[in-house]
Amino acid sequence: MNKNNCQLSTVNCHLISKSYGVVKALENISFEVEKGEIFGIIGPDGAGKTTLFRILTTLILADSGTATVDGRDVVKEYNEIRKHVGYMPGRFSLYQDLTVEENLDVFAKVFNTSIEENYHLIKDIYVQIEPFKKRRAGKLSGGMKQKLALCCALIHKPSVLFLDEPTTGVDPVSRKEFWEMLKRLKNEGITILVSTPYMDEAALCDRIALIQNGQFLKIETPENIVNQFAQELWTVKGVQMSKLLNDLRQYEHIRTCFAFGDTHHITLESNMSTVENLQDYLQTKGHLQVEIKPTKASIEDCFMELTFEKSESYD
Amino acid sequence: MLRYLLEKEIKQFVRNSFLPKMVVMLPLMAMLIFPLIANFEIKNINLCVVDHDRSIQSQKLIQKIQSSGYFRITDVAESYQRAMLQVESNNSDMLLEIPVAFGKDIEQGTSTNVLIAANAVNGVKGGLGSSYLTAILQNFSVDIATKIQLPKAMPQGAGFSIIPRFWFNPTLNYKMFMIPALMIMVLAIVSGFLPAMNIVGEKESGTIEQMNVTPVGRFQFILAKLIPYWLVGFIALSIAVLVSRWVYGFKPQGSIVTVYLFASMFMLAFSGFGLVISNYAKTMQQAIFMILFFLLTFIFLSGFYTPINNMPQWGQVLSNFSPFKFIIQSVRLVYLKGCGFADMLPQFFALCGFAVFFNGWAVLSYRKKS
Numbered sequence: 001m002n003k004n005n006c007q008l009s010t011v012n013c014h015l016i017s018k019s020y021g022v023v024k025a026l027e028n029i030s031f032e033v034e035k036g037e038i039f040g041i042i043g044p045d046g047a048g049k050t051t052l053f054r055i056l057t058t059l060i061l062a063d064s065g066t067a068t069v070d071g072r073d074v075v076k077e078y079n080e081i082r083k084h085v086g087y088m089p090g091r092f093s094l095y096q097d098l099t100v101e102e103n104l105d106v107f108a109k110v111f112n113t114s115i116e117e118n119y120h121l122i123k124d125i126y127v128q129i130e131p132f133k134k135r136r137a138g139k140l141s142g143g144m145k146q147k148l149a150l151c152c153a154l155i156h157k158p159s160v161l162f163l164d165e166p167t168t169g170v171d172p173v174s175r176k177e178f179w180e181m182l183k184r185l186k187n188e189g190i191t192i193l194v195s196t197p198y199m200d201e202a203a204l205c206d207r208i209a210l211i212q213n214g215q216f217l218k219i220e221t222p223e224n225i226v227n228q229f230a231q232e233l234w235t236v237k238g239v240q241m242s243k244l245l246n247d248l249r250q251y252e253h254i255r256t257c258f259a260f261g262d263t264h265h266i267t268l269e270s271n272m273s274t275v276e277n278l279q280d281y282l283q284t285k286g287h288l289q290v291e292i293k294p295t296k297a298s299i300e301d302c303f304m305e306l307t308f309e310k311s312e313s314y315d
Numbered sequence: 316m317l318r319y320l321l322e323k324e325i326k327q328f329v330r331n332s333f334l335p336k337m338v339v340m341l342p343l344m345a346m347l348i349f350p351l352i353a354n355f356e357i358k359n360i361n362l363c364v365v366d367h368d369r370s371i372q373s374q375k376l377i378q379k380i381q382s383s384g385y386f387r388i389t390d391v392a393e394s395y396q397r398a399m400l401q402v403e404s405n406n407s408d409m410l411l412e413i414p415v416a417f418g419k420d421i422e423q424g425t426s427t428n429v430l431i432a433a434n435a436v437n438g439v440k441g442g443l444g445s446s447y448l449t450a451i452l453q454n455f456s457v458d459i460a461t462k463i464q465l466p467k468a469m470p471q472g473a474g475f476s477i478i479p480r481f482w483f484n485p486t487l488n489y490k491m492f493m494i495p496a497l498m499i500m501v502l503a504i505v506s507g508f509l510p511a512m513n514i515v516g517e518k519e520s521g522t523i524e525q526m527n528v529t530p531v532g533r534f535q536f537i538l539a540k541l542i543p544y545w546l547v548g549f550i551a552l553s554i555a556v557l558v559s560r561w562v563y564g565f566k567p568q569g570s571i572v573t574v575y576l577f578a579s580m581f582m583l584a585f586s587g588f589g590l591v592i593s594n595y596a597k598t599m600q601q602a603i604f605m606i607l608f609f610l611l612t613f614i615f616l617s618g619f620y621t622p623i624n625n626m627p628q629w630g631q632v633l634s635n636f637s638p639f640k641f642i643i644q645s646v647r648l649v650y651l652k653g654c655g656f657a658d659m660l661p662q663f664f665a666l667c668g669f670a671v672f673f674n675g676w677a678v679l680s681y682r683k684k685s
Contacts, residue, residue, distance in 0.1 A: 093522050107529070
């Protein structure tokens, strides 16, 4: 890791590991985030996303490895980091018994600033909750809470923003709005690290890291991840979808098979079997009107593929 | 920064639907109700009388017992055995057996014996009941002796009369003993319990984490938690002081300033104790049980209910580990005896020691966890 890299990147992680007893929450995580980037950390629940965020926001210490945020070491210069990052935890963590306005005010003041000073940053978001500014935070709806939490995390104009699953439990419309807001913040020059279990949100990031069981599977732009999908992917649709899934999995030349919305996504051991073979096999199993079509891989398919490759390489 | 945090804490406190009411109700309840019910004066002792004599003298004695106000004659039995049955079935607490020829013996000036038996399942009731009854009997025998002028044949113990003088609490009013201790209990709950619960509450709701990623220092954060409760502690103490003055007419013999001085040192010590708990407890439930455990231990070791001198030797040693011992002692001394600050330096330094110990522990145990 040379010095130039450290200066260019806003967040820099080098071989970070953290265990809770025998559970390895993070294993040798290394990555860099450039200034003004939206960096997505995509992975299922329990993959280690929150642990990583808590290390980078100086809430807990890593067992080994080093990390810098905004050019400052997370262990030695935690006090400085705390002045320059915004953190929005996955769980709503504002004062429920204070009003919207009071919460914002408290967080502005503890950062030695005022709502007025950085109002331009939060304006677009705050106008939406302003009608409820006298309402206690505990009485807000889920989407409103999320917006308030984002305002509170932004009020001191942080240079890096950490958002831990900001859209979990938020309705699709609010989710969309939320991502539009992130785009605007990026234009303000704020570096954003966002974690999410939703694969569809991954495409909205500049770069993403796919994480599972405390390890990064891949760090790439969403386009490249999709382009690097090396298999032929097929969608299979039939009448009895759950029986179809079972039969597909029992097919001897099947490589991967996952339920994906209203279809199944499969890849075949291409040197052993063709789609026609599969069609015949399914007919013998009594499936009628089976549609098999080629399709383009999504981020979710890539994630599944990478998970599969990893488990194969273990065996 | 501290100012803003204090502003927030006070806002939250005032807005809480329960806490402000509790701060007023707790001292009121403690002062108005506890001294009346937590009373060691035993009244309405059920007495079963076995009167084998049935003379004028025995009637007089029974009347005297009845008019003392401490006893209720619930039964008159024919024999000791019948009376014992009453005691066993819990209808009577004590029994008094008057022998045959009790009246005759008294009039002739010969000495005579009566039998007192008490149910000691409730030790306090049994002990105090029998001593009340003994006192009445003694009194009775003195009366007889003076009336019939038989100096030679005076019953034993009547040769001189004992008139005890109870210093500092002349009427042996139990309330005056309890009230200072109850004031401290209120103070302990407000200054130790509430801030600890508040901090653990922030842990539970995750807000402490949000605060930890701001430049707010741990010291400022904790100070902002403690200061409001110290103020609230003084309010609760003042309510207690005023109630004891207006309702019981109970004024401190010494200076009230001394009481407040000791109380503030105690609050400092006990809020430190609360902080230690809040460092170890992860949930409110854990915090409540931990505090309850120590609070009860501290109170029972403190001489709140029972004199420390009554404790076994090891208990007396242990009692030095209860901050309550020193604060209750000093408040009682100021209230009843009128001691000044200079008279209670050992107690004051003990409280200082507790303050340093608990707060130091709180700081160290916090550092270890972060």
